Amino acid sequence: MINSRTRTRNRRRAAVVGTALVSALLTFGCSAQDPDQVGPKNDDDTSTAATKQPTLKTDPQLRAMLPADIKKSGKLVSVNSGSFPPYLIVGSDHNTTGASADLLNALGQLWGVKITEKTVDSLPSELTGISSGRYQMAFGPVGDFKERQQSNDFVDYVQEFVVFAVPKGNPKKITGLESACGAKIAAQAGGSAEKVIKDQQKKCAAAGKPKLTVMSFKDQPSSILAVQSGRADAFFSSQAPLTYFVKESGGKLELAGTGQQNGFEDLYQGAVVKKDSPLVPLLQQSLQKLHDNGSYDAIMKKWGLEANMIDKPGKNMAVS
Incomplete structure (x- = not known):
């Protein structure tokens, strides 16, 4: 359950997000009424996680943790189920923007691989595709819940309401x-x-x-x-x-209905991979590096997501 201290923090965060997001929207917003810009693409669409963040150097230790097939191909596919702004916005040019796209781009630079986004028709397709091994991961963020942890592992990097x-x-x-x-x-x-x-x-x-x-x-x-x-x-x-x-x-x-639980306890969201995937420690250590070098803070603030930041990434943080 959410204690009084957490509830107070959540209310404060909820108040921050509205004001902070206005600035980001003026620069990066796209219309919710334009399905060609924010609607999902078909199952065959693939797009580059585009961003304007400063280039990061490849980290040899992190790259060494990549599965052999990804390291050999130099490519990794992250699946999504359509736009989830301001985390992910799938454009008509098949490119993606948003906080998740920027973070993915930073991870690709650390790993020395090209990460692309593939859009499928629904969240269930996304999750079952990962658990079956059809897709390597979803960066989401996707809601972390105990029942979902039975088939997949989560590396959480934001808190949601x-x-x-x-x-x-x-x-x-x-x-x-x-x-x-x-x-x-x-x-x-x-x-x-x-x-x-x-x-x-x-x-x-x-x-x-x-x-x-x-x-x-x-x-x-x-x-x-x-x-x-x-x-x-x-x-x-x-x-x-x-x-x-x-x-x-x-x-x-x-x-x-802001500032209330609305049927949820502390709600964490993050990247999703197949259960016991070697990508779990890689994602957790890589996201921690983005915390440590300031990239995480810069990207989240760029998209007005200060209210959703957490102190450090974590594996399967859901309590219910």
Whole structure:
């Protein structure tokens, strides 16, 4: 459970993210209403993790930890399930931008390999593809949960919070998870937020409260567009991308239910690899180096993600 100290820290972080992200959006934003720019591509699309970060030198010790096949080919593929701004924005030119893209580029420089992004149709496809060995990793960040650790390992590098994006004025008066009864709530299919809102749907029904309708979409842009078009009353998801979409909406959307647990304990997100993959220690040590040399701080702040920074990367940090 989140203790009072953590809850206070979370509220402070939540307040920081809105202000900090405005500056980043003015420079790097793309419209949530432009599916060609932020929508997912098909299963065959591959893109370079583009960035303008300073070049880092290859670290011989880290490179030596690479699996032999990756070292030989000089290539590594990171899979994703579409745009998750401001962490990952998949452009119409098949390039990716965002905090995760910048971090991936920095890792590629440390390892002396070219890392590319491959977009698939959904988060479940992403996770099962990694656990089956079809894909080498997903850098995400993807939510870390105990049940997911049965098939995959996580190297967490951010903390997230789950809230609602609602139309300006919050017509359904959604103030948290329990007040969602009677509303139509959008969620990304296969994600942790979808599971939590579906559990709340059952609680609303058991308590005899107005029906909560869950509308599942394959990606973030489709979900937020459902709210913008009036098909859904709210989108339940991670606060960082929702803050991005709210800022991009031109005053048509706002956040609701901030500063609360909303069905989650401390929520960590990060890179995902196959269970017991040799990439786990490599990712953890490499991300720690990016912490130590200041790259992590610079990239996260560049994208307005100060509220989501953690002190050090960690393996399987989920407590539930």
